[in-house]
Amino acid sequence: MNTELMNAFVKYMEKQEILSKLTEDEKLHGYNYSEIHTIAAIGDLTEPNVTQIANYMNVTRGAISKITKKLFGQNLIEAYQRDGNKQKIFFRLTKSGQFLYDEHEKRHNLWLKRDNAFIKQFDSETVEQVEKFMKAFNDYLEAQIMELGGKADEN
Numbered sequence: 001m002n003t004e005l006m007n008a009f010v011k012y013m014e015k016q017e018i019l020s021k022l023t024e025d026e027k028l029h030g031y032n033y034s035e036i037h038t039i040a041a042i043g044d045l046t047e048p049n050v051t052q053i054a055n056y057m058n059v060t061r062g063a064i065s066k067i068t069k070k071l072f073g074q075n076l077i078e079a080y081q082r083d084g085n086k087q088k089i090f091f092r093l094t095k096s097g098q099f100l101y102d103e104h105e106k107r108h109n110l111w112l113k114r115d116n117a118f119i120k121q122f123d124s125e126t127v128e129q130v131e132k133f134m135k136a137f138n139d140y141l142e143a144q145i146m147e148l149g150g151k152a153d154e155n
Contacts, residue, residue: 019111034059036104038067039093042077043101047090076100 041053054061071077076097
């Protein structure tokens, strides 16, 4: 067992959590991870409905129904139906929801810029090896989640 590697992963996750809290704009406070990422999914998708959002986020439709109900109650999203199809309900962001979407995107882009600056110091072969390792590790973790009856993350 490679204890040093496992400890490095623990430290990495702890530091990412600390950085997230330090860089999180207070405008996003009061909303949990699932709510913000549901807002992001609605902003990213064309005519998103519960099924599309659930597939995009790789979570259950029941979870998305619960989250969208809460976001609707907070006036962050609104529901609509297309002419000719009164069965499917779609969602779009309200002005307040779009504001949160934009704030989340700003934070995400700052994170990418910050960490890409670090990654650029390594040659492409090293980066490719790390990518290969991380993909394999994430596939392994996804299999563990699925084996336990869960639904894996979107990435």
